[in-house]
Amino acid sequence: MSDVAVNPVSNLDTVALAATTPEKHQPWKELGLKEDEYQSIREILGRRPTSSELAMYSVMWSEHCSYKSSKIYLRQFGEKVTDEMKKHLMVGMGENAGVVDIGEGWAVTFKVESHNHPSYIEPFQGAATGVGGIVRDILTMGARPIAVMDQLRFGAVENPDTARVVHGVTAGISFYGNCLGLPNIGGETVFDKVYQGNPLVNALSVGALRHEDLKLAKASNPGDLVILFGARTGADGIGGVSVLASETFDSTGPTKRPAVQVGDPFAEKVLIECCLELYHAGVVAGIQDLGGAGISCATSELASNGGAGMRVDLEKVLKRDESLTPEEILMSESQERMMGIVPKKDLKAFVALVEKWEVEYSILGEVINEDRLYINWHGEEIVNVPPRTVAHDGPVYHRPVAYPAWIDALNADTVVAAGLARSNDNATEIAAQLVEVVSSPNQADKSWITDQYDHYVGGNTALAQPDDSGMVRVSEETGLGVAIATDANGRFCQLDPYNGAKLALAEAYRNVAASGASPMAVTNCLNFGSPENPEVMWQFQQATAGLADGCLELGIPVTGGNVSFYNQTGDVAIHPTPVVGVLGVIDNVARRIPSGWQDSGNNIYLLGVTRDELDGSAWAGVIHNHLGGKPPVVDLAGEKALADLLHGASLQGLVASAHDLADGGLAQAVVESSLRFGVGARVWLGELMERDGVDLTAALFSESTGRVLVSVGREDDVKFVGLCEARNVPVLRIGVTDLAGSDAVVAIKDVADFSLDELRNSWKATLPELFG
Numbered sequence: 001m002s003d004v005a006v007n008p009v010s011n012l013d014t015v016a017l018a019a020t021t022p023e024k025h026q027p028w029k030e031l032g033l034k035e036d037e038y039q040s041i042r043e044i045l046g047r048r049p050t051s052s053e054l055a056m057y058s059v060m061w062s063e064h065c066s067y068k069s070s071k072i073y074l075r076q077f078g079e080k081v082t083d084e085m086k087k088h089l090m091v092g093m094g095e096n097a098g099v100v101d102i103g104e105g106w107a108v109t110f111k112v113e114s115h116n117h118p119s120y121i122e123p124f125q126g127a128a129t130g131v132g133g134i135v136r137d138i139l140t141m142g143a144r145p146i147a148v149m150d151q152l153r154f155g156a157v158e159n160p161d162t163a164r165v166v167h168g169v170t171a172g173i174s175f176y177g178n179c180l181g182l183p184n185i186g187g188e189t190v191f192d193k194v195y196q197g198n199p200l201v202n203a204l205s206v207g208a209l210r211h212e213d214l215k216l217a218k219a220s221n222p223g224d225l226v227i228l229f230g231a232r233t234g235a236d237g238i239g240g241v242s243v244l245a246s247e248t249f250d251s252t253g254p255t256k257r258p259a260v261q262v263g264d265p266f267a268e269k270v271l272i273e274c275c276l277e278l279y280h281a282g283v284v285a286g287i288q289d290l291g292g293a294g295i296s297c298a299t300s301e302l303a304s305n306g307g308a309g310m311r312v313d314l315e316k317v318l319k320r321d322e323s324l325t326p327e328e329i330l331m332s333e334s335q336e337r338m339m340g341i342v343p344k345k346d347l348k349a350f351v352a353l354v355e356k357w358e359v360e361y362s363i364l365g366e367v368i369n370e371d372r373l374y375i376n377w378h379g380e381e382i383v384n385v386p387p388r389t390v391a392h393d394g395p396v397y398h399r400p401v402a403y404p405a406w407i408d409a410l411n412a413d414t415v416v417a418a419g420l421a422r423s424n425d426n427a428t429e430i431a432a433q434l435v436e437v438v439s440s441p442n443q444a445d446k447s448w449i450t451d452q453y454d455h456y457v458g459g460n461t462a463l464a465q466p467d468d469s470g471m472v473r474v475s476e477e478t479g480l481g482v483a484i485a486t487d488a489n490g491r492f493c494q495l496d497p498y499n500g501a502k503l504a505l506a507e508a509y510r511n512v513a514a515s516g517a518s519p520m521a522v523t524n525c526l527n528f529g530s531p532e533n534p535e536v537m538w539q540f541q542q543a544t545a546g547l548a549d550g551c552l553e554l555g556i557p558v559t560g561g562n563v564s565f566y567n568q569t570g571d572v573a574i575h576p577t578p579v580v581g582v583l584g585v586i587d588n589v590a591r592r593i594p595s596g597w598q599d600s601g602n603n604i605y606l607l608g609v610t611r612d613e614l615d616g617s618a619w620a621g622v623i624h625n626h627l628g629g630k631p632p633v634v635d636l637a638g639e640k641a642l643a644d645l646l647h648g649a650s651l652q653g654l655v656a657s658a659h660d661l662a663d664g665g666l667a668q669a670v671v672e673s674s675l676r677f678g679v680g681a682r683v684w685l686g687e688l689m690e691r692d693g694v695d696l697t698a699a700l701f702s703e704s705t706g707r708v709l710v711s712v713g714r715e716d717d718v719k720f721v722g723l724c725e726a727r728n729v730p731v732l733r734i735g736v737t738d739l740a741g742s743d744a745v746v747a748i749k750d751v752a753d754f755s756l757d758e759l760r761n762s763w764k765a766t767l768p769e770l771f772g
Helices: 015-020 035-045 051-060 116-121 123-139 160-180 240-244 265-281 294-306 326-331 344-356 387-391 407-412 427-438 490-495 497-514 534-554 618-624 636-651 665-677 686-692 696-701 714-726 756-771
Strands: 089-091 098-103 106-114 144-154 184-191 200-210 225-230 286-289 309-313 337-342 361-368 373-377 380-385 461-463 470-473 481-487 518-527 558-564 577-586 603-607 657-660 679-683 708-712 731-740 745-748 752-755
Touching (some): 015 380, 035 380, 051 387, 098 518, 098 577, 106 558, 116 123, 123 144, 123 265, 144 265, 144 481, 160 184, 160 265, 200 577, 225 265, 225 294, 265 286, 294 326, 294 387, 344 361, 380 387, 407 490, 490 577, 497 518, 497 708, 518 534, 534 558, 534 577, 618 665, 657 665, 665 679, 665 696, 686 731, 708 714, 714 731
Parallel strands (some): 679 745
Antiparallel strands (some): 098 106, 106 200, 225 337, 679 731, 745 752
């Protein structure tokens, strides 16, 4: 280094200087703080903050990190619980990810998070680092990550900008996940013009661990060392969470390009193996990943969680760019970094392991027996704060809530009131509608996207896209595994956010049950517009209440999740999109139930009752470009009975396939069940229409809940029907599976005989034709 280097402490805003210059103007507004928040910081410290302290508070008090607008509503996930719901819960909300006991000494940890705003600005890196961040959250719990999923919402297919985002996001997800060697076992992709300027990129990861390997991220033992290891700190992602995820996009704002992080999956793969070995060797008291808010978050949260303090020398951070200021180092969200708390006696062993994996590290400081976080820069004190005020005791808002002025008119605009034409007496027309619905962008085959992902790397995937849920084996000895499904219907939530959230929960729960697994726990990613809009806060209030009430009724706990606000452009918010993930346990993945029939000559049964529920449906949207009315009725007691039935039938080996009914109704389920393995079907609807009092359009396209389509071998027929009747689950035989091969058809009586090859061509062609 040159002898004429710039003095690193010239122009430094120290604690001492802050105490003597109270009047100094500070850019609190530019950093996303409100005036009363800035004043609150001055009161906490008894002086103005230094620029480094201001940087820390601004990122940690941002909406994304502090949950300041949502906290009062999220509490009910921890309040609306019974002792029975907590029976399998090892770690609940508030940690990096929830942990659930799945038996045999195994536990799994899972969580879904958003990376929405960065993925609009820079789709590839935004999506890639979203995967990297959620995987590191799983790793900090002491678990080996075993799978990922993603929940995507894009703008209108015809808008030229949609292709830019779609190509970037799918490439980013596949690049990062495939390089990590993690199977992508499912998810969702939805197109709607409401997401045009605010695409949603939610990423889920699941990890497995032995009970005794559970770790919590906290620094509680004075004298332990604070060590930063992994990638070097750079200028990427500076202020990402506060600048990007905590405000809306508008045409007049500053460019936000520098705020997107850059990911390196190969560095993360090494970091995963290094961390797991550090855990195994017992040389770390805890590890916190550096995601949103970077070092600001890791230092303050570790100290706050452990009820201790820290003394850190910031100049010891290894940097990619030596010109970084202390404020930038504190705010940087450079990826693939971890902060470890290491007892001094274990330092030698820690160093040996990180050097074995060729991972760089630097000792920044140590844990102290004092409720303070001290950060120095070349010997000068630049941060002196109570860590809890940064990490956990941020502002809590009771934002104004207002019943939307438009919602009554929207609810009154039902399919019936709007006079949407039904073609019950025109077989040709209703057959054409079926093909149009099934091949519409949201119902069509998603393999153009999902084929970019590796579903089977690792050799433990039991079910993956396009099955109803993803399933992965946890124990190679016994076959113990977990199934995960995620769902959200923004159209239903726009009509009724309370029941819309319950519907998302019910569908994910049903999808897990349809695989043969028993639903056990919930995670969520709540995507909404601006919390500064009282109507958005009403939607949020309703959706969180619906989800909490639904979990209580089903008896499964929320283990954690994420809130993403400010998903709006100007005054136009996205549809409320609460993504709900349900995790279920299966004693042996060999018992899994696929979503399509594989043999001819099996009987096809519809479980559940069909009502005339077409409001908000795929049929209303695709055929009539209509959204209005009320979403389908949710019957969670019925869902529970249905799940119990499927589990019992699966244990007895009575069910050859199971596919839930949701978007696109029975028509979609029949077509997908046939296309899954190329086996045709003959279906008749007359008895269903008579029993349930619905017309042909409703029989085909209604999205009534609590319904599953199953195929049953003839030898198991009597037993299966008896099981349904014993459990009071409505059951009706509506068809038989037919031939496979080039002559295969889906024959729906009084509608049409559809060639399976032609259906497949229509279903598969949509996305490639749109996106190349």
